[in-house]
Amino acid sequence: MHKGRHAAGLFPVVSLLVVSLLFPSAGAAADPIPESGLAAARSWFQRHAGSSEAMTAYSTEEKAKRLTQAVYSFCEDGTQPADPDQLFDRCTAACGGRSYVLRGLLEAIGVETRFAELYNIPNQGNHTAIEVKVGQGWSLFDPTFGAYFAPDGSVEANALSLQDVAYRYPKGSLGGHVLQARKEPMSFATDKLQKLFDGKFDHQFMSLENYQVAEQITTGEEGFSLSLDIPLTLSNGEGGIGAREIADIDTLSKQWLSATNDTLNDDDPLNDVSYNSSILASGEIRKTTTLSLFGLEAGHRYELELILHGEGADDRIQVIGIGKGVEYAAVGGIDLGDKSVKARNSFVPLRDTAQFRLRNMSAVGQARVLGIRVREADGRTD
Numbered sequence: 001m002h003k004g005r006h007a008a009g010l011f012p013v014v015s016l017l018v019v020s021l022l023f024p025s026a027g028a029a030a031d032p033i034p035e036s037g038l039a040a041a042r043s044w045f046q047r048h049a050g051s052s053e054a055m056t057a058y059s060t061e062e063k064a065k066r067l068t069q070a071v072y073s074f075c076e077d078g079t080q081p082a083d084p085d086q087l088f089d090r091c092t093a094a095c096g097g098r099s100y101v102l103r104g105l106l107e108a109i110g111v112e113t114r115f116a117e118l119y120n121i122p123n124q125g126n127h128t129a130i131e132v133k134v135g136q137g138w139s140l141f142d143p144t145f146g147a148y149f150a151p152d153g154s155v156e157a158n159a160l161s162l163q164d165v166a167y168r169y170p171k172g173s174l175g176g177h178v179l180q181a182r183k184e185p186m187s188f189a190t191d192k193l194q195k196l197f198d199g200k201f202d203h204q205f206m207s208l209e210n211y212q213v214a215e216q217i218t219t220g221e222e223g224f225s226l227s228l229d230i231p232l233t234l235s236n237g238e239g240g241i242g243a244r245e246i247a248d249i250d251t252l253s254k255q256w257l258s259a260t261n262d263t264l265n266d267d268d269p270l271n272d273v274s275y276n277s278s279i280l281a282s283g284e285i286r287k288t289t290t291l292s293l294f295g296l297e298a299g300h301r302y303e304l305e306l307i308l309h310g311e312g313a314d315d316r317i318q319v320i321g322i323g324k325g326v327e328y329a330a331v332g333g334i335d336l337g338d339k340s341v342k343a344r345n346s347f348v349p350l351r352d353t354a355q356f357r358l359r360n361m362s363a364v365g366q367a368r369v370l371g372i373r374v375r376e377a378d379g380r381t382d
Contacts, residue, residue: 031220033107037100040088041108044101048074052109054189060111061159062193064132064141065148069181069196070188071102072146095128095144102143103130116140116162119228120215120274123205125264131162131219138219140165145203146181149211153177155193162219165211174208175201215274225286227357228277231270234295234374241273243307243371246340252309252370280317283364290322291356293374296349301378304356306343307371310336314362317369321347326354333361340370346377 033041045052048070055063071091078092084100087093091101103113112133119126129142139159141148149165150157153176160168160177169177180199188196201208218226232239241263243255256278263273281287296302308317315336321328328347335341347354360367 033100033104033113036085037088037104038108040085041101041104044088044105045108049189055109060132061134061139063109063111064106064134064139065155065159065179065193066188066196067102067105068141068143068148069146069186071098071105071143072181073183073185073188075101075143098143099128099130102141106130106132114138114220117216117218117220118162118166118211118214119217119226119276120272121210121213122207122269122272123264124210125260125272126274126276127206127210127214129162132159134158137161145201145206146183146199147201148179149174149177150179151177153179155179155197162211162217166214166217167212169212171209171212174211178208215272220285222284225288227288227290228274229290229292230273230277230372231292231294232372232374233271234293234376237297237376238374239293239295240371240373242278242369244373245371246307246342249309249340249368252307252340252368256368256370278368278370279366280358280360280369281366282360282362286359288357288359289369291358291372293349293354293356294352296352296354297376298349298351300376301346301348303344303346303373303375303377305371305373305375306334306358306369307340308334308336308343309340309368309370310338310365311367312362312365313337315365315367316361317343317367318359318361319343319345320357322355322357325350326356328354328356336367 042052058066075091075093075098080093080097084097087097087101088104091098099115106113113130116129116131117126121127129140131138131140138161140162141159149160151160178201179197180201181197182199186196215228216226218224230241232241242259243252257275260273260275263271277289279287280289316333317336318333320330326347326349334343358369
């Protein structure tokens with residue numbers, strides 16, 4: 001997703017696609033592409049390469065490299081269709097849709113894949129690529145920007161994993177490791193790899209360092225837990241983000257998207273808020289959110305107000321203060337069911353910062369926090 005562009009309506013659709021793929025009640029980012037997607041992928045091969053047999057001579061990793069260039073060339077910006085399988089006919093999508101296409105093409109020829117997620121990066125917000133199972137390890141390929149990374153920067157070398165790209169090399173050093181695909185259509189099944197990947201990584205909304213500065217990265221391993229932070233700095237005793245009043249879920253989601261876009265578009269990278277910080281999921285994949293407050297007055301009483309939305313009858317949200325720096329009386333959970341609720345409670349910080357954790361207490365479920373307001377109540381408590 002691109003800073004300054006997804007607010008216009010192009011990228012929210014993909015945001016929701018990525019959310020549905022990563023946070024279903026059952027399943028994970030490594031789940032196989034459905035049969036409908038594989039059938040659409042096989043039809044794509046018929047149109048663009050005669051058949052998928054054109055790829056059989058290549059190793060798993062070379063298949064992934066060649067198809068990364070193919071998808072990078074094939075896809076373009078535009079409004080994504082509601083049915084992601086239609087992307088194999090005309091790929092107008094952002095990162096989530098393009099990664100779905102690449103996964104589908106590779107899975108259709110027997111290659112194991114999974115989504116690779118980068119949360120809360122500059123200019124992008126969240127970004128989706130894929131990883132491919134190569135031997136006993138995984139290799140990262142990004143069809144949105146037509147890139148992969150290698151230890152020595154050579155086109156023939158084994159591609160690095162997302163974990164390696166994010167943490168193995170010093171920040172600012174990926175220029176010597178990136179391989180950039182050409183954007184124009186190529187004979188991806190027959191051209192030499194050097195010809196397919198002789199471009200320069202130069203993208204308006206993505207820098208190489210972004211791969212190394214995500215708040216969190218995930219690749220959908222079974223049982224993984226994800227936590228994203230919402231930082232808020234109070235001014236004149238109050239602050240907030242997102243919706244102020246209960247509304248229908250579409251309106252609430254748009255207000256949250258607009259508010260998180262604003263944090264991405266300003267000049268302060270430390271206040272960036274991921275759109276997906278709204279998700280509170282439980283089950284096979286657990287997603288929690290922390291709320292970090294700054295600019296508080298120690299010993300003063302504040303009111304915390306939340307707009308919450310439940311998507312299942314059992315959704316119940318717990319809000320707890322973290323550490324000994326805040327006095328907060330958590331009274332059980334907040335029952336949501338499948339509706340929106342405004343919840344209020346008070347707290348007293350013992351220093352100028354305080355932190356809270358929000359989690360879904362249901363066994364399996366997904367709820368949202370779509371509005372947060374903090375305001376000073378009645379001055380000091382002593």
